[in-house]
Amino acid sequence: AYLPALEEQLDAIWEAAPAVLSVVFGVPSDAVVAEAHRRGIRVVGAATTVAEAVALAGAGVDAVVATGLEAGGHRVSFLRRAEDSLVGVLALVPQVVDAVDVPVIAAGGISDRRGVAAAFALGASAVQVGTAFLATAESAVNDAHRQAIRSTSADETVLTRAMSGRLARGARNRVVRAIEASGTIAPFPMQNWLTGRFRTAAGEQGLGELQSLWMGQGAPLADYPTAAEAFAELLAGVPPRT
Ligand SMILES: Cc1cc2nc3c(=O)[nH]c(=O)nc-3n(C[C@H](O)[C@H](O)[C@H](O)COP(=O)(O)O)c2cc1C
Incomplete structure (x- = not known):
């Protein structure tokens, strides 16, 4: 199988x-x-719309991540097509806060x-951050990806199915443009497998134009040399406990 079965992944979690x-x-x-709770594990689910x-x-999840369209990587939409579930953080977070009784974690564009x-002013109880950590020394991305995060403007990121078959935000590089222009994109996970034929080699050779350069609209703000510096900056925005 291309991906491990859910049961296998859950066994690893337990x-x-x-x-x-x-x-x-x-x-x-x-x-x-129920099994997570029996084991004292809290469950968090990610939503891109109020209905999700x-x-x-x-x-019965313990917290909900409200993921705005600004976020880097894959859109996690599950009730409707990802293309029809695009809400920005500023509108999404307060509406989710009003709709659910569990804590809300804001995600997308927070760098x-x-x-x-x-995010806290909108009623979020926490934030989930990806892009701000991507270019740090501790991140597993290669240098071409790290360089791209530092040099890509917010309007140069794009939501595309080109690289994996699922809608995801990353740099609109040469391979994204070429695949979109071809008009042929296989469904996930086939497209992911197909682009994987060249992505690994491209990564090894430092060819950013032929890789998945996932990043969110906050990429231009994500210029932290180390994860500690990213954390220190982000923590400075957390309001004091009342
Ligand atoms: C390269 C990349 C990979 C990600 N992988 C996952 C993942 O495996 N599971 C997950 O829940 N979120 C994943 N995310 C989403 C982050 O957890 C987070 O919600 C998102 O990055 C927040 O938006 P930001 O990139 O604007 O900070 C990923 C994000 C990026 C950029």
């Missing part, structure tokens, strides 16, 4: 016993939520203290 199990692309089953947040809260402060 063995690792993390504090939190975070799921994307759907609502965890009652059995998964309500579905997740109804399944410095201003973004963190804004």
